[in-house]
Amino acid sequence: MRTPKEVEMISFVPAKLKDIFEKGRDYPWPKPEACPRCKDSKIWGHGFVDSYFDGFTGGLLLRRYRCPLCGCILKLRPCDYFSRFQASIDTIRFSLSHRLRYGRWPPGLSRSRQGHWLRALRRKVEGYLGRGWKACLIEGFDYFLARGINPVSRSM
Numbered sequence: 365m366r367t368p369k370e371v372e373m374i375s376f377v378p379a380k381l382k383d384i385f386e387k388g389r390d391y392p393w394p395k396p397e398a399c400p401r402c403k404d405s406k407i408w409g410h411g412f413v414d415s416y417f418d419g420f421t422g423g424l425l426l427r428r429y430r431c432p433l434c435g436c437i438l439k440l441r442p443c444d445y446f447s448r449f450q451a452s453i454d455t456i457r458f459s460l461s462h463r464l465r466y467g468r469w470p471p472g473l474s475r476s477r478q479g480h481w482l483r484a485l486r487r488k489v490e491g492y493l494g495r496g497w498k499a500c501l502i503e504g505f506d507y508f509l510a511r512g513i514n515p516v517s518r519s520m
């Protein structure tokens with residue numbers, strides 16, 4: 365059970381998936397000096413989260429920390445990937461710009477997944493930036509990305 369005080373935070377850090385895969389629990393994840401939420405306490409290791417990424421058959425172990433003072437849980441994730449997405453940001457952007465430029469998907473990726481990215485991007489760009497951006501979806505992708513917002517997620 366999660367107590368009401370518990371808050372989850374995500375920190376995106378540079379990390380090579382191949383190294384995480386090979387080193388497992390021995391991968392040298394960075395450890396923040398203090399809790400990012402209350403800034404008042406050291407944080408402790410709090411196990412790992414199994415996460416799936418394209419190109420790896422099994423899950424990769426991502427580091428998790430917990431603050432004993434405020435209860436905040438900090439999850440580390442590779443910064444080249446959006447939360448809950450298995451394809452890298454570069455791959456997603458490449459797929460979408462290929463589709464928008466040539467009218468077809470690049471080979472090698474699931475079409476349904478790519479279609480989901482495009483629909484989500486269109487919805488987000490038109491919904492938040494306006495219909496004037498309709499012909500500039502990749503510019504919209506970059507606009508959101510530059511602001512730390514996932515351009516292809518359902519939510520803001």
Ligand SMILES: [Zn+2]
Binds near residue numbers: 431435
């Ligand atoms: Zn804290």
